[in-house]
Amino acid sequence: xxxxxxxxxxxxxxxxxxxxxxxxxxxxxxxxxxxxxxxxxxxxxxxxxxxxxxxxxxxxxxxxxxxxxxxxxxxxxxxxxxxxxxxxxxxxxxxxxxxxxxxxxxxxxxxxxxxxxxxxxxxxxxxxxxxxxxxxxxxxxxxxxxxxxxxxxxxxxxxxxxxxxxxxxxxxxxxxxxxxxxxxxxxxxxxxxxxxxxxxxxxxxxxxxxxxxxxxxxxxxxxxxxxxxxxxxxxxxxxxxxxxxxxxxxxxxxxxxxxxxxxxxxxxxxxxxxxxxxxxxxxxxxxxxxxxxxxxxxxxxxxxxxxxxxxxxxxxxxxxxxxxxxxxxxxxxxxxxxxxxxxxxxxxxxxxxxxx
Amino acid sequence: xxxxxxxxxxxxxxxxxxxxxxxxxxxxxxxxxxxxxxxxxxxxxxxxxxxxxxxxxxxxxxxxxxxxxxxxxxxxxxxxxxxxxxxxxxxxxxxxxxxxxxxxxxxxxxxxxxxxxxxxxxxxxxxxxxxxxxxxxxxxxxxxxxxxxxxxxxxxxxxxxxxxxxxxxxxxxxxxxxxxxxxxxxxxxxxxxxxxxxxxxxxxxxxxxxxxxxxxxxxxxxxxxxxxxxxxxxxxxxxxxxxxxxxxxxxxxxxxxxxxxxxxxxxxxxxxxxxxxxxxxxxxxxxxxxxxxxxxxxxxxxxxxxxxxxxxxxxxxxxxxxxxxxxxxxxxxxxxxxxxxxxxxxxxxxxxxxxx
DNA sequence: TTGAAAGCGGTACCAG
DNA sequence: CTGGTACCGCTTTCAA
Numbered sequence: 063x064x065x066x067x068x069x070x071x072x073x074x075x076x077x078x079x080x081x082x083x084x085x086x087x088x089x090x091x092x093x094x095x096x097x098x099x100x101x102x103x104x105x106x107x108x109x110x111x112x113x114x115x116x117x118x119x120x121x122x123x124x125x126x127x128x129x130x131x132x133x134x135x136x137x138x139x140x141x142x143x144x145x146x147x148x149x150x151x152x153x154x155x156x157x158x159x160x161x162x163x164x165x166x167x168x169x170x171x172x173x174x175x176x177x178x179x180x181x182x183x184x185x186x187x188x189x190x191x192x193x194x195x196x197x198x199x200x201x202x203x204x205x206x207x208x209x210x211x212x213x214x215x216x217x218x219x220x221x222x223x224x225x226x227x228x229x230x231x232x233x234x235x236x237x238x239x240x241x242x243x244x245x246x247x248x249x250x251x252x253x254x255x256x257x258x259x260x261x262x263x264x265x266x267x268x269x270x271x272x273x274x275x276x277x278x279x280x281x282x283x284x285x286x287x288x289x290x291x292x293x294x295x296x297x298x299x300x301x302x303x304x305x306x307x308x309x310x311x312x313x314x315x316x317x318x319x320x321x322x323x324x325x326x327x328x329x330x331x332x333x334x335x336x337x338x339x340x341x342x343x344x345x346x347x348x349x350x351x352x353x354x355x356x357x358x359x360x361x362x363x364x365x366x367x368x369x370x371x372x373x374x375x376x377x378x379x380x381x382x383x384x385x386x387x388x389x390x391x392x393x394x395x396x397x398x399x400x401x402x403x404x405x406x407x408x409x410x411x412x413x414x415x416x417x418x
Numbered sequence: 419x420x421x422x423x424x425x426x427x428x429x430x431x432x433x434x435x436x437x438x439x440x441x442x443x444x445x446x447x448x449x450x451x452x453x454x455x456x457x458x459x460x461x462x463x464x465x466x467x468x469x470x471x472x473x474x475x476x477x478x479x480x481x482x483x484x485x486x487x488x489x490x491x492x493x494x495x496x497x498x499x500x501x502x503x504x505x506x507x508x509x510x511x512x513x514x515x516x517x518x519x520x521x522x523x524x525x526x527x528x529x530x531x532x533x534x535x536x537x538x539x540x541x542x543x544x545x546x547x548x549x550x551x552x553x554x555x556x557x558x559x560x561x562x563x564x565x566x567x568x569x570x571x572x573x574x575x576x577x578x579x580x581x582x583x584x585x586x587x588x589x590x591x592x593x594x595x596x597x598x599x600x601x602x603x604x605x606x607x608x609x610x611x612x613x614x615x616x617x618x619x620x621x622x623x624x625x626x627x628x629x630x631x632x633x634x635x636x637x638x639x640x641x642x643x644x645x646x647x648x649x650x651x652x653x654x655x656x657x658x659x660x661x662x663x664x665x666x667x668x669x670x671x672x673x674x675x676x677x678x679x680x681x682x683x684x685x686x687x688x689x690x691x692x693x694x695x696x697x698x699x700x701x702x703x704x705x706x707x708x709x710x711x712x713x714x715x716x717x718x719x720x721x722x723x724x725x726x727x728x729x730x731x732x733x734x735x736x737x738x739x740x741x742x743x744x745x746x747x748x749x750x751x752x753x754x755x756x757x758x759x760x761x762x763x764x765x766x767x768x769x770x771x772x773x774x
Numbered sequence: 775t776t777g778a779a780a781g782c783g784g785t786a787c788c789a790g
Numbered sequence: 791c792t793g794g795t796a797c798c799g800c801t802t803t804c805a806a
Contacts, residue, residue, distance in 0.1 A: 089557075089583045091783055102793045107785055117791060136583055139558040140496040140505070141783035144798050149496070154541075156529070166522055173512070177543035182559075185510075185541035187533035201445075202495040203538075227445045227492055309721060333719075340722040363719065365665060366696040447799060458777045463801055475775065497799035500782050
């Protein structure tokens with residue numbers, strides 16, 4: 063729909079040149095169908111939309127249907143929604159889509175469920191936009207709902223912009239709620255808390271927490287670190303350990319371990335844990351005797367490693383669940399924005415941490 | 419935009435009830451801005467779009483800008499594109515988004531690059547639609563380009579529907595080209611071919627090929643299997659081995675290995691390879707002495723395993739590359755749909771297959 | 775330099 | 791039961 067957003071200053075491409083060679087017949091409009099069927103546009107609309115309010119004779123219906131078929135008529139969504147005054151767009155902003163398999167399958171399910179409910183999911187890349195810019199850009203599409211993953215921090219102001227533009231529901235999935243928006247909190251802090259608690263219970267008092275250096279993950283890693291701190295609260299000390307998802311980075315970290323290393327580490331997730339554990343083992347340290355290693359996400363790889371990786375299992379809401387929630391919010395905008403806690407986390411003890 | 423697609427028969431939700439409690443002031447239109455600024459709607463349009471063709475006095479510009487600001491004016495994308503006769507939508511149908519990290523980061527990059535080029539990426543969940551249904555559903559949005567991942571098989575007919583609806587480029591990424599569409603072939607067969615060739619070169623003559631049981635992967639696994647067959651061509655025998663991405667499935671397969679197993683296996687990708695290799699090892703088989711194992715995708719995990727996993731590295735086109743290609747196709751629809759080979763694959767020998 | 779007005783494609787009201 | 795018609799919000803001639 064948008065054709066030349068004025069918003070941020072990207073290098074816009076020149077306007078498309080006029081169509082050249084095979085001047086394909088332009089798309090048929092409802093007027094064309096009407097003409098061919100020998101009826102009015104109104105009738106075409108009634109028939110094609112199965113309007114209940116009005117009775118059209120069977121012969122007429124058939125004529126219209128056939129004409130539409132013959133012309134390959136496809137209604138124009140923009141025109142329709144312009145007239146209707148609202149869309150069925152659910153806008154899903156994405157900057158960095160976090161790579162995790164968990165998360166991406168969740169998003170897939172969500173999209174699928176929304177589609178079933180007859181919404182059109184528009185994934186809008188919003189990398190590098192501020193809350194204000196983003197809100198306006200999104201508002202142009204007049205989405206009926208916005209599901210913000212929390213990568214962009216929305217102000218109450220921004221939420222209002224969206225609502226005034228027709229959004230019946232603004233839902234944030236991030237760790238923090240926004241005034242005016244429905245908050246479906248997926249509290250990543252819980253993950254860090256469970257991990258740290260598990261380690262503390264096993265008498266570890268110096269706990270390293272891997273903080274991925276990859277950008278775009280802060281939204282997950284920061285709360286996880288915070289959660290660990292909460293669990294530690296006086297009884298243990300938490301040491302943030304920056305690490306990139308590369309062998310070199312893991313090796314460098316492992317090399318310093320004998321002298322500086324804590325005796326337990328929460329490795330952000332199973333993938334980082336695998337990487338670090340390998341480096342630790344190559345360095346000659348024993349897991350869990352010398353270092354306990356804890357992952358998160360309960361990926362299959364964790365069970366394949368030796369020692370088997372202790373982890374934090376995360377219960378994500380199903381996509382259908384969230385989709386239903388969106389649908390309800392859209393249909394009952396009267397209900398005040400509520401706050402739902404959708405995520406839970408539990409520690410799964412395996413071999414890479416000692417038994418309690 | 420769509421508000422009640424008539425297409426497939428999904429359980430549609432009831433139309434949203436009228437807004438209830440806090441009757442938020444409706445979104446401001448350009449007419450509102452014009453009124454507040456004391457000018458005409460035309461002037462508003464000129465100012466806000468920085469129209470070159472017409473000179474507006476500085477004081478007027480400021481008045482308009484301030485009025486727009488004050489009202490929180492956000493242009494209506496649907497109205498704009500209706501008037502313009504075209505959109506900047508790039509439609510990206512998705513059914514099952516293939517899970518692989520490679521692929522998902524490629525898609526991310528693509529979206530990002532398109533956004534930079536000023537396109538709006540609409541991800542449209544198309545699960546369970548036939549080519550005909552899909553083409554019509556997509557055409558409703560009047561996208562300027564469609565990038566089909568190949569999960570849905572388009573006919574020449576369908577491509578025409580899309581083009582008539584304004585699509586200047588229909589691009590398929592799948593393994594097969596469609597008449598009338600630009601084909602950016604990412605030939606998965608190449609992957610299987612490289613893997614099998616690598617194993618054959620190492621004197622393996624019975625080569626198992628893992629075929630994931632997970633649905634949605636056939637588009638990748640089938641060509642990979644075919645490619646392996648091509649490489650084998652008489653000199654070796656290829657045995658398709660169905661396996662699910664679960665420990666049980668891998669274990670069951672491994673249990674039969676001593677009696678029935680081939681002496682080499684191409685495991686579809688590194689993740690399946692890891693799973694299978696673990697099961698094989700637990701079964702007491704040695705890798706690579708008893709069984710050579712080959713993965714694909716060159717994931718980091720492959721280097722962390724012991725033995726280190728031989729794999730096939732895939733060079734995907736960068737997202738920017740494809741985005742540029744889309745942009746070119748949009749701007750020069752005169753150029754006949756071309757066929758681009760975008761993917762290349764090379765074997766990376768490591769420890770899980772014998773040295774040549 | 776600015777304003778009036780004609781649509782873009784559909785939908786829905788009101789007459790006939 | 792069907793046709794005429796007035797919009798939805800925005801861009802863009804054409805006149806003034």
